[in-house]
Amino acid sequence: MSRLKDQFLNSPVLYDLRRGIQKASPRNWQPIQAVVIVLVALGLMLLAYSFFVNVSLVDATVPTAVILPILTLVIPTILHATFAGEWQARSLNSLMVAPLTTQQLVVAKVLRALLPFVLITALLILVTFGAQGIQELMQFNRAIEEPVRTWRDVLILAPMAVLASLTYTLMLVGVTALVSSYCKTTSAALLGTLGVLIIGLLILPIVVGVFEGNSQILAIAHPFGQLPTLLASLDDTGFQSFVPFRETWMSFFGTWLVWAVIGCGALVATHARMSNLRQSGIED
Amino acid sequence: MLSVTGLKKQYGQFRAVDDVSFELHPGDIMGFIGSNGAGKTTTIKMLATLLEPTHGSASLDGVPLDPNQIEVRKQIGYMPDFFGLYEDIRVWEYLDMFASLYGVPHSERQTVIGEVLELTDLTFKRDAMAQSLSRGMQQRLCLARCLVHDPKLLLLDEPASGLDPRARAELKKLITQLGEMGKIVIVSSHILPELADFSTVVGIIEKGQMLAFGKVEDVVRGLEVQKMISVHVLDRANEASMFLHGKEHVTETNLVGSEQLRFGFTGTPQDQAELLRAMVSAGFQVMEYREETANLEDVFMKVTKGALN
Numbered sequence: 311m312s313r314l315k316d317q318f319l320n321s322p323v324l325y326d327l328r329r330g331i332q333k334a335s336p337r338n339w340q341p342i343q344a345v346v347i348v349l350v351a352l353g354l355m356l357l358a359y360s361f362f363v364n365v366s367l368v369d370a371t372v373p374t375a376v377i378l379p380i381l382t383l384v385i386p387t388i389l390h391a392t393f394a395g396e397w398q399a400r401s402l403n404s405l406m407v408a409p410l411t412t413q414q415l416v417v418a419k420v421l422r423a424l425l426p427f428v429l430i431t432a433l434l435i436l437v438t439f440g441a442q443g444i445q446e447l448m449q450f451n452r453a454i455e456e457p458v459r460t461w462r463d464v465l466i467l468a469p470m471a472v473l474a475s476l477t478y479t480l481m482l483v484g485v486t487a488l489v490s491s492y493c494k495t496t497s498a499a500l501l502g503t504l505g506v507l508i509i510g511l512l513i514l515p516i517v518v519g520v521f522e523g524n525s526q527i528l529a530i531a532h533p534f535g536q537l538p539t540l541l542a543s544l545d546d547t548g549f550q551s552f553v554p555f556r557e558t559w560m561s562f563f564g565t566w567l568v569w570a571v572i573g574c575g576a577l578v579a580t581h582a583r584m585s586n587l588r589q590s591g592i593e594d
Numbered sequence: 595m596l597s598v599t600g601l602k603k604q605y606g607q608f609r610a611v612d613d614v615s616f617e618l619h620p621g622d623i624m625g626f627i628g629s630n631g632a633g634k635t636t637t638i639k640m641l642a643t644l645l646e647p648t649h650g651s652a653s654l655d656g657v658p659l660d661p662n663q664i665e666v667r668k669q670i671g672y673m674p675d676f677f678g679l680y681e682d683i684r685v686w687e688y689l690d691m692f693a694s695l696y697g698v699p700h701s702e703r704q705t706v707i708g709e710v711l712e713l714t715d716l717t718f719k720r721d722a723m724a725q726s727l728s729r730g731m732q733q734r735l736c737l738a739r740c741l742v743h744d745p746k747l748l749l750l751d752e753p754a755s756g757l758d759p760r761a762r763a764e765l766k767k768l769i770t771q772l773g774e775m776g777k778i779v780i781v782s783s784h785i786l787p788e789l790a791d792f793s794t795v796v797g798i799i800e801k802g803q804m805l806a807f808g809k810v811e812d813v814v815r816g817l818e819v820q821k822m823i824s825v826h827v828l829d830r831a832n833e834a835s836m837f838l839h840g841k842e843h844v845t846e847t848n849l850v851g852s853e854q855l856r857f858g859f860t861g862t863p864q865d866q867a868e869l870l871r872a873m874v875s876a877g878f879q880v881m882e883y884r885e886e887t888a889n890l891e892d893v894f895m896k897v898t899k900g901a902l903n
Binding site: 329400403407410411589 | 683695
């Protein structure tokens with residue numbers, strides 16, 4: 311049992327995740343973390359507000375629309391110091407001589423993102439299923455005629471929302487880790503990551519949209535672009551009528567696939583960067 | 595045993611380390627001496643598997659010290675010349691983290707942490723925040739971190755830099771203890787008298803080349819450093835200096851004060867005794883007449899030219 315525990319729970323790869331959990335304690339909050347926590351709280355209040363004003367609005371797509379911007383703030387805040395912080399603290403050399411492969415080193419570092427992802431996704435599931443449950447209850451009490459979605463719709467929409475959250479998180483993790491591996495200070499890493507995200511998520515899609523004059527490109531290029539498309543495709547008759555919209559399905563999954571590929575590519579590039587540092591040495 | 599054979603590191607046309615070879619055995623403490631930029635840190639980083647050599651190899655008990663050999667790192671403790679501690683971590687947490695990274699089983703960690711804290715005299719700071727420690731304590735904590743996985747080879751790059759005299763003395767004692775525990779220790783430093791106190795082996799590097807290597811006394815003897823003789827007279831030190839000037843085997847004379855002088859001597863012990871007799875016969879009241887033993891600093895100054903890489 312203790313061997314099993316050492317292999318998994320006490321695995322060296324999880325050390326940073328364990329530190330992340332320790333650091334999550336409010337007594338260790340940094341000002342930037344406090345700002346992000348306030349923003350997350352505001353997002354959740356907004357979600358709660360929409361829930362109480364009109365419960366029928368809360369299906370899997372709505373929490374996703376709230377959660378994706380939250381992740382955009384939370385992931386870079388948590389991960390920007392991944393490598394840059396070690397460099398700044400001059401502790402990177404000590405870490406590089408540890409008996410970990412470069413893959414383990416990168417995975418160990420980015421696993422810290424698992425914590426916010428799990429918490430935020432759990433919130434997404436809770437809100438989605440909670441809203442559906444309340445609607446079912448209201449229908450039972452004859453307060454409404456019928457829920458906006460059937461359970462089957464929700465059971466298909468919720469994993470899609472989780473998939474969206476997962477692939478988007480992967481992209482954020484990859485980009486943040488890659489930028490961090492090239493920066494020697496945490497402030498440069500944070501600014502660099504936010505700069506890349508602003509260019510990639512705002513400026514580039516707008517420029518492409520303007521020059522191409524094609525809103526579809528904007529929709530595909532932007533992580534949130536698919537949500538209105540998806541909502542528009544759903545009508546009152548439920549999920550059945552959504553199935554024939556093959557193009558919508560394809561562009562929806564295509565978009566998230568693009569983010570997953572970008573995320574994996576950035577992680578591979580981070581690995582290459584760290585391998586190169588291991589061979590050529592780290593300047594102090 | 596640590597075996598280093600023809601180690602080279604080249605950056606373009608620039609050779610940071612050039613054909614360095616040596617062997618060390620358990621219990622050896624090697625003082626690694628060289629000016630800034632001589633190639634000490636590059637050599638140590640290659641041994642720590644932080645840098646891939648351009649040519650040559652190093653092995654510990656037959657296992658290559660290769661950046662791709664993950665397991666061999668469990669046998670190495672490396673303390674960089676510049677190191678940092680995490681801001682938000684306690685002393686025991688810091689050691690626990692590295693014990694975890696080096697695969698020390700969870701059930702053994704608290705015992706191991708207790709032992710290394712005791713060895714480095716930091717038990718009373720177990721729950722303190724790492725960054726709140728003084729520079730000397732941080733240095734000891736870093737050394738404790740290197741010891742937490744009980745390595746066979748310890749690479750300490752300038753461990754005494756920035757320490758006050760008391761912290762240096764404590765560090766010297768600790769390094770001596772580690773040698774007695776059978777570990778192979780390589781210590782680089784600019785402070786030569788300190789290295790002389792605990793090193794059993796010395797390696798002098800300049801422009802990436804190992805100019806001298808061996809047991810301290812062998813290196814000193816092998817280099818035939820000129821004997822220096824110190825004379826303390828009751829008075830007339832200036833006249834004594836003039837008396838010695840031009841005598842056979844006397845190479846140079848220096849007045850140290852009104853009662854003391856030093857001179858270089860190339861003769862035999864018999865010649866040395868004869869010279870003392872001559873001084874006394876000439877009426878000089880000699881209080882002290884002794885041969886100064888050559889130290890690492892003399893050896894270093896003789897071997898190196900002060901050229902930077």
